[in-house]
Amino acid sequence: MLETAATHGLNEATRRSLQAVPKELPPVWLYDARGSRLYDEITRLPDYYLPRREAEILWARSSLISERTTARTLVELGSGSAPNTRFLLDALSGTLERYVPFDVSEQALQDSAEAIAAAYPAISVEPVVGDFERDLGDLPDAGPRLVAFLGSTIGNLYPTQRAAFLAALALELGDDDALLLGVDLVKDVGRLEAAYDDPWGVTEAFVRNALRATNRELEATFEQERFDYDPFWDPAHEWMDIGLRALESHVVSVRRLGLELAFAEGERLRVEISAKFRRETFELGLERAGLSPEAWWTDAADDFAVVLAHPPS
Numbered sequence: 551m552l553e554t555a556a557t558h559g560l561n562e563a564t565r566r567s568l569q570a571v572p573k574e575l576p577p578v579w580l581y582d583a584r585g586s587r588l589y590d591e592i593t594r595l596p597d598y599y600l601p602r603r604e605a606e607i608l609w610a611r612s613s614l615i616s617e618r619t620t621a622r623t624l625v626e627l628g629s630g631s632a633p634n635t636r637f638l639l640d641a642l643s644g645t646l647e648r649y650v651p652f653d654v655s656e657q658a659l660q661d662s663a664e665a666i667a668a669a670y671p672a673i674s675v676e677p678v679v680g681d682f683e684r685d686l687g688d689l690p691d692a693g694p695r696l697v698a699f700l701g702s703t704i705g706n707l708y709p710t711q712r713a714a715f716l717a718a719l720a721l722e723l724g725d726d727d728a729l730l731l732g733v734d735l736v737k738d739v740g741r742l743e744a745a746y747d748d749p750w751g752v753t754e755a756f757v758r759n760a761l762r763a764t765n766r767e768l769e770a771t772f773e774q775e776r777f778d779y780d781p782f783w784d785p786a787h788e789w790m791d792i793g794l795r796a797l798e799s800h801v802v803s804v805r806r807l808g809l810e811l812a813f814a815e816g817e818r819l820r821v822e823i824s825a826k827f828r829r830e831t832f833e834l835g836l837e838r839a840g841l842s843p844e845a846w847w848t849d850a851a852d853d854f855a856v857v858l859a860h861p862p863s
């Protein structure tokens with residue numbers, strides 16, 4: 551397979567992650583076409599409260615968001631199947647000219663762009679395949695822009711990655727632009743762990759899909775039956791640590807990266823974190839990145855927040 555700049559970047563990130571302690575796979579490997587479909591199934595699971603809480607907030611606040619932003623362009627980073635975007639598309643109908651879904655998962659992006667173009671014929675739908683940690687420069691300029699980052703995808707970034715991402719975004723935003731973030735909040739541990747470990751095994755299949763994807767794309771030799779699914783709450787970092795645990799000591803080859811990975815019995819392979827937030831520290835992070843938090847809206851149960859922020863004027 552030909553190596554492009556994008557695959558080179560991902561391959562190098564994968565090499566570093568697999569050689570780190572603990573071993574890790576970048577979460578981008580979760581989202582091939584199959585993984586994106588599994589994620590959609592997760593959003594419909596009863597214990598995965600996040601999308602429903604976010605929908606509740608957007609339903610109540612989208613008119614206000616529209617008044618405050620008067621966006622001509624809605625950019626959505628990590629748009630996936632864009633389940634909650636219709637609240638924004640409906641509310642912004644008076645000003646919106648274009649919707650730019652932006653995602654690393656090409657098939658999911660294509661499918662959702664087609665569905666939205668059919669449902670909203672008055673706006674131009676202009677999908678961009680890209681990595682929001684690398685390709686923010688590819689966003690269109692026509693402002694005022696509202697950049698939405700929903701589904702608490704920001705929680706999948708480590709604190710240093712998150713700070714770098716927000717700072718890069720702050721530099722991209724013009725005076726008229728705004729940022730809208732969906733963030734999941736710290737809550738009861740039982741509910742958090744249940745959200746990532748459903749009895750039907752859909753979340754497990756989603757996480758294991760990262761092994762299938764690396765086996766296929768990097769000629770790796772991960773064997774599913776040599777790993778257990780192992781999600782847990784990390785109270786020190788306030789994130790869900792989502793991964794797999796080796797059932798026995800063994801070696802995995804990742805041929806395209808020239809790696810031989812020795813797993814000890816019980817050793818973990820982290821696939822994703824999902825950080826949960828508190829208002830004060832989250833807003834401080836926005837300010838440190840050069841963004842001004844303007845509104846913090848939560849659902850009735852205080853499970854989730856939608857945050858509106860601007861570059862400082």
Ligand SMILES: C[S@@+](CC[C@H](N)C(=O)[O-])C[C@H]1O[C@@H](n2cnc3c(N)ncnc32)[C@H](O)[C@@H]1O
Pocket residue numbers: 577578581586589593601627628629630631632633634652653654655658680681682683700701702703
């Ligand atoms: C947690 S899902 C959220 C999807 C959608 N926003 C929602 O609320 O249902 C994360 C989405 O971000 C995309 N994604 C993950 N890492 C990405 C990256 N580095 N660059 C662009 N998209 C990414 C995935 O393909 C997936 O569609």
